Amino acid sequence: MERYGQKLEPSGRKRVNVPFRGVRLLRNPMYTKGTAFTQEERLALGLEGLLPHAVTTIDQQARRVYASIQCKPDPLEKYIGLAALQDRNEHLFYRVLIDHIQEFLPIVYTPTVGRACQEFSHIFRRARGIWITPEHRGHIAEVLRNAPFEDIRLIVVTDNERILGLGDQGVGGMGIPIGKLALYTAAAGIPPWQTLPVSLDVGTDNLDLLEDEFYLGWRAPRLRGPEYDTLVDEFVHAVKLCFPKALLQWEDFKKFNAFRLLERYRKTLTSFNDDIQGTAAVGVAALIAGVRATGIPIRQHRILFLGSGAAGIGIARLMRTTLRREGLDGEDLTAAMANLDVQGLLVEDDPGLDPLQREFAWPVDMAEKMGLGRGQKRDLLSVIRAFKPTMLIGTSGTAGAFTEEAIREMACYAERPIVLPMSNPTSKCEAKPKDVLAWTDGRALVATGSPFDPVTHAGREHRIGQSNNVFVFPGVGLGILVAEAREVTDGMFTAAARQLAQEVHADDLEAGSLFPPAARIREVTAQVAAAVVREAREAGVANRSLEDAQIPGAVAEAMWNPAYLPADPAPVSAAEADRSMPALV
Numbered sequence: 027m028e029r030y031g032q033k034l035e036p037s038g039r040k041r042v043n044v045p046f047r048g049v050r051l052l053r054n055p056m057y058t059k060g061t062a063f064t065q066e067e068r069l070a071l072g073l074e075g076l077l078p079h080a081v082t083t084i085d086q087q088a089r090r091v092y093a094s095i096q097c098k099p100d101p102l103e104k105y106i107g108l109a110a111l112q113d114r115n116e117h118l119f120y121r122v123l124i125d126h127i128q129e130f131l132p133i134v135y136t137p138t139v140g141r142a143c144q145e146f147s148h149i150f151r152r153a154r155g156i157w158i159t160p161e162h163r164g165h166i167a168e169v170l171r172n173a174p175f176e177d178i179r180l181i182v183v184t185d186n187e188r189i190l191g192l193g194d195q196g197v198g199g200m201g202i203p204i205g206k207l208a209l210y211t212a213a214a215g216i217p218p219w220q221t222l223p224v225s226l227d228v229g230t231d232n233l234d235l236l237e238d239e240f241y242l243g244w245r246a247p248r249l250r251g252p253e254y255d256t257l258v259d260e261f262v263h264a265v266k267l268c269f270p271k272a273l274l275q276w277e278d279f280k281k282f283n284a285f286r287l288l289e290r291y292r293k294t295l296t297s298f299n300d301d302i303q304g305t306a307a308v309g310v311a312a313l314i315a316g317v318r319a320t321g322i323p324i325r326q327h328r329i330l331f332l333g334s335g336a337a338g339i340g341i342a343r344l345m346r347t348t349l350r351r352e353g354l355d356g357e358d359l360t361a362a363m364a365n366l367d368v369q370g371l372l373v374e375d376d377p378g379l380d381p382l383q384r385e386f387a388w389p390v391d392m393a394e395k396m397g398l399g400r401g402q403k404r405d406l407l408s409v410i411r412a413f414k415p416t417m418l419i420g421t422s423g424t425a426g427a428f429t430e431e432a433i434r435e436m437a438c439y440a441e442r443p444i445v446l447p448m449s450n451p452t453s454k455c456e457a458k459p460k461d462v463l464a465w466t467d468g469r470a471l472v473a474t475g476s477p478f479d480p481v482t483h484a485g486r487e488h489r490i491g492q493s494n495n496v497f498v499f500p501g502v503g504l505g506i507l508v509a510e511a512r513e514v515t516d517g518m519f520t521a522a523a524r525q526l527a528q529e530v531h532a533d534d535l536e537a538g539s540l541f542p543p544a545a546r547i548r549e550v551t552a553q554v555a556a557a558v559v560r561e562a563r564e565a566g567v568a569n570r571s572l573e574d575a576q577i578p579g580a581v582a583e584a585m586w587n588p589a590y591l592p593a594d595p596a597p598v599s600a601a602e603a604d605r606s607m608p609a610l611v
């Protein structure tokens with residue numbers, strides 16, 4: 027493992043020590059500048075004759091690369107183009123991504139990343155991150171030490187079983203940790219050499235993948251039970267050993283493993299589950315911003331959930347905390363939220379409820395009073411008719427689950443219905459924004475998990491906010507690293523939600539959006555991070571105690587900006603030189 031050679035001069039200027047020469051340097055994605063190496067650097071670093079004569083700036087390179095990616099007609103081709111750029115030159119990749127974040131978010135993230143995961147074994151070019159398979163049991167720490175850099179601060183790990191709403195994607199799930207970490211760097215400025223995507227490739231139950239001749243993963247049914255647990259346990263201990271300063275984000279695990287692993291390790295490893303906790307903050311932020319848009323105080327909202335999995339239960343829990351803080355409790359608190367899953371409204375008389383569903387099930391008498399007793403219909407439409415929600419949240423992974431009848435019914439009671447079809451990718455979205463706006467005469471406030479173009483209804487343009495944890499996890503992660511927090515608390519997600527809601531400006535609300543535009547993500551993330559640093563201090567989990575006035579500076583200083591630094595030759599060891607060659611197909 028290597029340490030990236032960035033150094034600070036006494037003047038405060040940064041330079042970089044380059045431990046490679048010649049072709050090896052040009053092919054090292056973290057150190058190369060391509061045609062931006064100056065003539066002096068070319069001489070000092072053994073690059074003479076290896077580059078065309080002209081010396082360009084990163085801005086010129088970025089414009090050239092942007093033009094070549096922009097003209098690709100298919101989003102997956104753009105994804106492949108950007109991934110190839112990332113593999114060639116990380117500074118340039120992040121320059122282009124940051125400069126065009128609104129345009130490329132749907133490429134490196136949902137929806138296109140979903141397609142890239144599905145096509146992973148067919149479009150594979152070059153490996154990135156670490157794959158852990160059952161054959162690594164007993165020496166997972168050794169495998170982690172093969173990571174390209176040693177000072178890892180941020181790990182995103184998946185076991186690939188619930189990739190967006192696309193289910194088990196086996197080895198292809200790696201696209202998600204790679205995409206999330208690219209956003210950690212683009213939005214939060216976490217240096218790329220401090221990030222590590224990990225796939226726990228424990229097999230797949232996706233028969234199409236198992237039968238695909240090109241499938242690149244561990245070709246076996248999923249490891250389950252004690253064998254799975256033992257592997258995860260060894261992985262967690264190896265992370266603590268190899269990367270003691272790292273924050274770990276659990277991503278896209280299936281419901282029960284998601285909750286189990288979060289609870290099992292949250293006190294022993296600085297970690298959180300993005301689908302449960304990050305998503306929760308997004309839902310609560312929409313509620314808080316929604317108060318300004320609807321004029322209805324928090325405690326008077328009635329919130330309806332369709333889908334009670336990792337995301338739905340996660341949001342419901344943080345909502346309950348939020349409503350409790352507003353003074354609601356007992357029956358009033360229970361009656362403020364209603365949760366549906368595949369079987370319909372969750373009610374305590376259902377013997378098939380799992381413990382997570384039971385946590386939000388209505389008491390039988392409450393359901394009966396609402397005309398939703400045993401034997402009566404408990405589907406979405408019936409529940410909307412009885413419950414009269416002001417806010418509807420979809421995390422069912424089911425396209426079209428918000429039907430016209432259901433949305434029209436909601437619009438009979440709510441002047442400004444808040445409708446969040448949060449399921450990803452776009453093909454799994456519960457309703458299309460243009461339909462929701464048409465069915466509500468343009469009154470709905472719609473925010474979707476995947477991005478949608480603005481909708482014009484009755485001559486008025488509505489901006490569709492993106493209700494996605496991308497507005498939360500980068501800021502939470504950055505805040506935790508800046509505060510050197512020992513533990514990730516639920517309070518941090520409440521703090522993130524409140525801050526995110528504050529970042530929604532009057533003109534966003536005026537345009538019909540409950541979220542800021544993605545173009546502002548870096549500035550929003552810095553504010554969310556600052557709120558998390560404050561919360562870490564208040565909760566007593568920060569190893570680095572910062573006064574309020576110091577926090578914005580500390581956050582800004584921690585955010586890496588992809589600019590080339592002057593390069594100095596550093597001694598090259600033969601072993602390091604060998605390692606600098608990127609893994610080829």
Ligand SMILES: NC(=O)C1=CN([C@@H]2O[C@H](COP(=O)(O)OP(=O)(O)OC[C@H]3O[C@@H](n4cnc5c(N)ncnc54)[C@H](OP(=O)(O)O)[C@@H]3O)[C@@H](O)[C@H]2O)C=CC1
Pocket residue numbers: 188189190191192280281300301305308332333334335336337338366367368369420421422423424427448449450451454474475476493494495496
């Ligand atoms: N916008 C964002 O930031 C985020 C969005 N998501 C999206 O949310 C979706 C769900 O994720 P997650 O909660 O982790 O997945 P889970 O599988 O844990 O939960 C989905 C739940 O919805 C239930 N369900 C399926 N179909 C219906 C239906 N027609 N009506 C009601 N309930 C239904 C499922 O039941 P069963 O298991 O029995 O099928 C399951 O309980 C995904 O599409 C994901 O991409 C997730 C995290 C963040």
Ligand SMILES: CC(=O)C(=O)O
Pocket residue numbers: 136189190191278300301449450475494495496
């Ligand atoms: C956004 C996200 O984390 C998901 O859809 O799983």
Ligand SMILES: [Mg+2]
Pocket residue numbers: 190277278300301
């Ligand atoms: Mg996810």
